[in-house]
Amino acid sequence: MKKALRWISKNLIKIYAFLGFTYLFIPIIYTFVFSFNKYVRSNLVWKSFTLENWKNPCKPIDICSALGNSIKIGLLATAGATLLGTLIAFALARYAFKGRGFVNTLIFLPMATPELVLGASLLTMFLNLGFNPGFWTIVIAHVMFCISFVVVTVKARIASLDPRLEQAAMDLYANEHETFRRVTLPLVAPGIAGGALLAFSLSFDDFIITNFNSGTTMTFPLYVYTHEKGGLPAQANVIGFSMFFLALLIVIAGQIVGRKRKVSA
Amino acid sequence: MVALAKKVDINNSIASLKQKVAMPYLLLLPGMLWLIVFFLSPILTLVSTSTKEPGLGFGEFIQTYRWANYTDALVNLQEQFIRSFVYALIATAIALAIAYPLAYAIAFKSGKWKNVLLVLVVAPFFCSFLLRTIAWRQILAQDGIVFKSLVTLHLISPDTRLTSSAFAVITGLAYNFLPFMTLPLYASLERIDPRTLEASGDLYANGIVTFRKVTVPLSMPGVVAGTLLTFIPAAGDFVNAQILGNPSTTMIGNVINAQYLQTANYPLAATLSFLLMLMILALVLVYIRKSGTEELV
Numbered sequence: 415m416k417k418a419l420r421w422i423s424k425n426l427i428k429i430y431a432f433l434g435f436t437y438l439f440i441p442i443i444y445t446f447v448f449s450f451n452k453y454v455r456s457n458l459v460w461k462s463f464t465l466e467n468w469k470n471p472c473k474p475i476d477i478c479s480a481l482g483n484s485i486k487i488g489l490l491a492t493a494g495a496t497l498l499g500t501l502i503a504f505a506l507a508r509y510a511f512k513g514r515g516f517v518n519t520l521i522f523l524p525m526a527t528p529e530l531v532l533g534a535s536l537l538t539m540f541l542n543l544g545f546n547p548g549f550w551t552i553v554i555a556h557v558m559f560c561i562s563f564v565v566v567t568v569k570a571r572i573a574s575l576d577p578r579l580e581q582a583a584m585d586l587y588a589n590e591h592e593t594f595r596r597v598t599l600p601l602v603a604p605g606i607a608g609g610a611l612l613a614f615s616l617s618f619d620d621f622i623i624t625n626f627n628s629g630t631t632m633t634f635p636l637y638v639y640t641h642e643k644g645g646l647p648a649q650a651n652v653i654g655f656s657m658f659f660l661a662l663l664i665v666i667a668g669q670i671v672g673r674k675r676k677v678s679a
Numbered sequence: 680m681v682a683l684a685k686k687v688d689i690n691n692s693i694a695s696l697k698q699k700v701a702m703p704y705l706l707l708l709p710g711m712l713w714l715i716v717f718f719l720s721p722i723l724t725l726v727s728t729s730t731k732e733p734g735l736g737f738g739e740f741i742q743t744y745r746w747a748n749y750t751d752a753l754v755n756l757q758e759q760f761i762r763s764f765v766y767a768l769i770a771t772a773i774a775l776a777i778a779y780p781l782a783y784a785i786a787f788k789s790g791k792w793k794n795v796l797l798v799l800v801v802a803p804f805f806c807s808f809l810l811r812t813i814a815w816r817q818i819l820a821q822d823g824i825v826f827k828s829l830v831t832l833h834l835i836s837p838d839t840r841l842t843s844s845a846f847a848v849i850t851g852l853a854y855n856f857l858p859f860m861t862l863p864l865y866a867s868l869e870r871i872d873p874r875t876l877e878a879s880g881d882l883y884a885n886g887i888v889t890f891r892k893v894t895v896p897l898s899m900p901g902v903v904a905g906t907l908l909t910f911i912p913a914a915g916d917f918v919n920a921q922i923l924g925n926p927s928t929t930m931i932g933n934v935i936n937a938q939y940l941q942t943a944n945y946p947l948a949a950t951l952s953f954l955l956m957l958m959i960l961a962l963v964l965v966y967i968r969k970s971g972t973e974e975l976v
Contacts, residue, residue, distance in 0.1 A: 431784030434777050435799065438857060441814035442806050448817070458817060498710035509703035517707060520714050525908070526963050527722075528915020530932050531952040534939050535721035538728055538949065558717040561710055570866065615804040621918065626939070638809040642922070650810060658806035665798045 442658060449651035456645030467648040471656075474647040480637040481653055483549070484618055487633060491556030491617040496610040498557070499564025506565070507572035525562045532559055533626035540627065547629035555627045556617040563616060564609035571605025611665070618657075722956075729949035740946055748950045756934060756951065760958070763930040766845070766920075767913035770852035774860040774909050775902070777853070782864035782901070783894075787873075800861045808855055812922045815851050816842055819923075843925040851919035859908035867901025868894070903970045911959055931955055 422429065451457055452464040472478035506517065524532065536555050540547055579601065583593040621635035628636060638650055730748060731740040753760070785796045803811060819825055819841040829835045841847060871894065879889040895902075917932030924930075931951060938948035 427780055427784050428788055430780040431788070434781035435796075437777060437854070438800070438803060440818060441811040441854070442803060444814040444818060445806055445810050448814075458820075459822075498713055501706040502710040505703040505706035509699075509706075511700075511703040517711065520711060520719065524714065524718050526911055526960060527956050528911060528932070528959065530915045530917065530935055531722075531725070531956050532718070534935065534948060534952050535725040536717060537939075538945065539721040539724045542724060554717055558713060561714060565710075612801070615801055619804045619808050621807075621809060622916075635807050635809055638807055638813075639918075642809065642813060646813065650807075654806040654810040658802055661805040662798065662802050665802075666795060669794050669798075 442655065445651045446655045449648055449655055451648050451651075453645075453648045457648045457651065467652050471649050471652045474649050476632055477634075477637055477647070477649055477653065480632040481634045481657075483631060484634040487549070487552050487556060488614050488618040490553045491560055492610050492614040494553070494557040495560035495564050495613045495617075496606060499561045499609060499613075500568050500606055502561070503565045503568035503572060507569050521562050521565050524559055525566075529559070529620075529622040533623035536623070537626040547627045547631075549631045551627040551629070552624050552631060552633070555623050556620060559620075559623060560613035560616055563612050567609035567612060568602065568605045571602050571608070575601055615661075722953075725949045725953055728945055729953050731946040731949075733944075733946070738943055748946060749954060752947065752950045752954060756931065759929055759931045759934055760954075762928070763914050763932065763955075764958075764962075766849055766852060766928075766930060767910050767916075770849050770856070770913045771860075771906050771910045773849070773853040774857050775906060778857055778860040778864055778905065779902075782861050782868055785861075785865055786868040786871075797862075797865065800858050800865075804858065809918065809922075812851050812855065812919060815847065815854065816923055819847055819850070842923065845924070845928050847923035848920050848928050848930075851923045852913045852916060855916075855919065856909040856913055859912070860905040863904035863908065864898065864901040867898045867904075871897045899970060903967065907963060907966070911963070914959055915955060 448457055448460070449467055450463050450465070451460055452462045452466065454461065502517070502521065505511070506514070533555065536551075536558070537547065540551055545551065575598070580593055580597055583597045584590075588596065619635060621639060624633055624636060625639065632640075634653065638646060638654075641647070641650070727742065728740070730742065730744045730746055732743045732745050732748075733739070734741045781800075785793060785800075789796050817823060821840070821842075823841075826835075826841050829841075830837050835841075875893055875897070876889055879893045884892065915932050917930060917936045920928050920930045920933050932955075935948050935951045935955070938944045938951065
């Protein structure tokens with residue numbers, strides 16, 4: 415008894431963290447379990463086990479094209495936001511210039527504005543300008559709200575670099591350009607990758623801003639939302655869980671490759 | 680000849696100096712332009728829409744600079760405003776209580792699993808947040824595990840409802856924004872030099888004192904960033920209240936969403952949106968001042 419108590423108090427933080435992860439993953443386990451449900455119209459009550467939903471994930475109309483749109487928009491928005499955000503991060507981290515306060519404010523404000531306000535105001539402007547919302551308005555909106563997150567992530571990485579590494583490159587007769595390309599950029603790359611990953615996950619899962627600026631274009635979160643009342647097919651669970659699992663696999667594989675490369679270098 | 684060379688040299692260095700001065704602006708230009716066109720100017724459009732009045736035709740609005748729209752909205756919808764901020768505050772507190780130990784464990788106790796655990800924090804984003812919110816409705820339902828075990832333990836009576844309640848909405852809010860709380864907390868905890876914690880121990884501080892006097896103050900930037908990134912979206916959310924709530928848990932986000940997309944009362948929707956934005960900004964500025972964190976981005 416005493417031993418058990420001591421073990422608990424010693425590992426309290428780990429137990430607590432385990433419970434935290436459980437809380438985080440309970441709904442995902444639920445989503446997974448209900449992806450095997452032989453549902454009739456709505457997938458809210460457990461009927462019986464079937465593999466049917468996994469065999470035909472694209473059976474419900476529109477569901478796979480919605481997923482395709484989400485992925486396309488996610489990739490485009492990530493590319494745009496990562497490029498623009500990284501440039502801003504370098505300017506903020508490496509240069510002294512007038513108007514810094516304005517730039518900082520403009521980066522901070524989109525993060526301090528509820529998504530609802532971002533989405534609604536953008537739609538108001540598009541409508542005033544006679545712009546029909548659709549695929550490209552979603553991309554524009556996603557780039558807009560992802561930029562700030564990329565700036566914060568990349569800037570933190572640049573700030574944590576040891577300036578002596580770049581000095582060393584200069585001492586070894588590398589010019590500014592070479593130093594940037596062969597020393598600075600590779601060192602900042604993990605930060606840029608982190609920012610891109612964050613941008614993709616935010617874009618892929620965004621519902622509120624997309625809902626305002628989508629017109630008739632359907633993304634995966636929009637699909638789930640519009641079918642929520644009338645009965646969501648279990649294929650949505652299949653796709654949701656698969657994307658989660660795929661993301662996990664890709665990142666873990668990336669980690670392993672990264673570690674191997676570090677060891678061999 | 681020498682003079683000429685010198686002159687060229689000076690010209691070159693002036694050119695490179697000019698380039699250095701221009702460089703940050705060149706880097707900033709595309710991104711800033713994007714934010715000015717697609718963030719700042721829409722917000723200004725929003726403000727101008729907010730003071731319009733309905734015209735004669737349906738969906739027609741005339742600019743009359745009616746600032747009373749704001750006082751009207753505040754008077755009529757103060758209940759929803761207050762509820763949104765109260766729910767968001769409770770959800771933020773819960774998320775902080777869950778995320779701090781989580782981030783602490785990842786930063787100090789996870790060893791080589793650190794990166795995998797970090798990915799696990801963000802991974803739920805890929806399993807659509809709507810799907811997860813709908814899952815909560817099933818988990819908390821009358822025939823779900825949580826409800827049944829709470830009834831068996833006599834913690835709640837069999838005729839209480841966990842779904843369609845304020846409890847469910849706040850649970851959903853705390854849950855959905857947990858990664859936004861955990862990541863900044865982790866970032867600030869990870870930056871702490873373990874030697875400062877050892878030093879505290881060497882100076883005869885026990886674990887609790889070290890945590891309170893060293894760890895917590897050093898992680899304050901993460902606490903500020905995390906609570907803001909949780910509180911702001913939670914206060915403006917309408918999905919959790921819609922899926923997990925009932926008519927008496929309506930938040931201001933639900934009203935704004937309905938005014939935009941169902942009633943098409945754009946002036947009221949714009950007024951409410953801008954009010955929400957201003958209130959959140961005011962709270963954020965006071966909070967940042969109080970917590971003494973200057974550089975947020």
